[in-house]
Amino acid sequence: MSETLLDEVPGKALAVYAHPDDPDISCGGTLARWAVGGSLVHVVICTSGDKGTTDPDADPELLAASRVSEAQRSAEILGVNGLHLLGHPDGELENDKALRRELVQIIREVRPEAIISPDPLAVFFGEHHYNHRDHRVVGWAALDAAAPAASSPLYFPDAGAAHQVTAAYLSGSLEPNVWVDVSSTIDRKIQAVSCHRSQLGDANEWIASALRDGAEHAGREVGVGFAEPFRRIWLAP
Numbered sequence: 001m002s003e004t005l006l007d008e009v010p011g012k013a014l015a016v017y018a019h020p021d022d023p024d025i026s027c028g029g030t031l032a033r034w035a036v037g038g039s040l041v042h043v044v045i046c047t048s049g050d051k052g053t054t055d056p057d058a059d060p061e062l063l064a065a066s067r068v069s070e071a072q073r074s075a076e077i078l079g080v081n082g083l084h085l086l087g088h089p090d091g092e093l094e095n096d097k098a099l100r101r102e103l104v105q106i107i108r109e110v111r112p113e114a115i116i117s118p119d120p121l122a123v124f125f126g127e128h129h130y131n132h133r134d135h136r137v138v139g140w141a142a143l144d145a146a147a148p149a150a151s152s153p154l155y156f157p158d159a160g161a162a163h164q165v166t167a168a169y170l171s172g173s174l175e176p177n178v179w180v181d182v183s184s185t186i187d188r189k190i191q192a193v194s195c196h197r198s199q200l201g202d203a204n205e206w207i208a209s210a211l212r213d214g215a216e217h218a219g220r221e222v223g224v225g226f227a228e229p230f231r232r233i234w235l236a237p
């Protein structure tokens, strides 16, 4: 495995995730660093996160509404230029033609060089945790939408002009091959994650230190203070 520190900043980047807090937790330091470096950053959130609670009496609509404002606040902190909220029901994502069409349309509008999305092959994390179904589904849907669909004009011909994404950066990967130095933006990532009050409860400080520890651990792999790891897949030569 080659250890690569990724320094270049894409002109445009599109992050595709399932739930309102996913992009911040998965790649918030990278999105903020790219935005500071001049990248135009767009974020797609596929579900409204309306089942993200342990309270049986919670109102799903109220929860979804508060999660929208949390996502808007965190996007501002990260310097996101466009937030696309698809509003699908939480826990029910399918990598079907309808979702791929929505993603293709956004890819063709934004025309990013880079997409960032979950690694769909990351399923089991140790002995106590496995990856949320929506994360696995959106991981495949984003890749399937980027290539070949978005780059091939005969796929969804009424969803914009074909666009070739250059590379996909898959977060949460068990097999990372590139690292982004987020030493300058780790605090901003933590600030963005802390916007998601509906998800954090009293765990704000615990999450902040877990995020810092995780990024510090990743940074050690490549000799920097804090990093986020990705599996990079080239989609174009």
Ligand SMILES: [Zn+2]
Binding pocket: 018, 019, 021, 022, 132, 135
């Ligand atoms: Zn999630």
